[in-house]
Amino acid sequence: MISDRPTEVGDRAVPGHWEGDLILGLGSSAIGTLVERTTRFTMLLHLPRMERHGIDKSVKNGPALAGHGAEAVRDAIAETIMELPAHLRRSLTWDQGAEMAQHAQLRIDTGLEIYFCDPQSPWQRGSNENTNGLLRQYFPKGTDLSQYGTDELSAVAHALNTRPRKTLGWRTPAEALDQVLNQAIIDGVATTG
Template sequence: MDKSVKNGPALAGHGAEAARDAIAGTIMDLQAHLRRSLTWDQGAEMAQHARLRIDTELDIYFCDPQSPWQRGSNENTNGLLRQYFPKGTDLSQHGAGELSAVAHALNSRPRKTLGWRTPAEALDGLLKSDMTEGVATTG
């Protein structure tokens, strides 16, 4: 067995390399100013954080142990995801279409913390403001 490939059990794609590849592949679709940092807990799936940092130029931070409040919005999102996938769910048993449908449902759900806008509306507003800030005026 090639030890350089082994990062602990990679069941359902939870190994460190699978996590690194999934994060890098997804986050690189964002505009550079939206992907400056990533805050993670102390999970073994981030054993490849140094390589992720190099590949994506992300600043990566880790929460203190047993301090989930340091990642409040993530913990809230985890709670929302549990409505669709109970803790311990093997996500590899769900197709990309089903996972995308859940992401769409959550991103279309108004949030109090966003002034009752949806996450999709908040991101759209941010992207539009970024576009107009860089436009020169004539006058």
């Protein structure tokens, strides 16, 4: 639970702690969102519908053909987060949605500590909720989100990550993340010299 998170997560002092969620669209379509708490850097998860969506009847405990079932979300998070250096993969805080039923395997696959918000407490992932609000400028409610591919999601993430933020002293999330990455390189050189 979120109450078990270390204080470094809550005070945003240490980078590498993420918040995640899904934004839902028309026809049970979805896009996954990951937001780093310190830098507000955003990564979007492509969650395409499975091949037989709309054709096959839903099977209890079967695959989520809408594309945002537990296995699909686990795989999308793992694939995306593993592109980052280890020091930027510390934890992930999510709501209590069924899409995180594979959280134990996600932890094994990525090394992320996984925390869950209290029920009906979206403000406990404030950075992610704010980002999801910004994303609705690009993906309005009632839109079929399955029409957007990885290229479109990358373009939207780029737009958000190059948008200056007051909370970052008018730096962009990309600049803030770049500073974190450069500091890690400097610290690495200092310890080996």
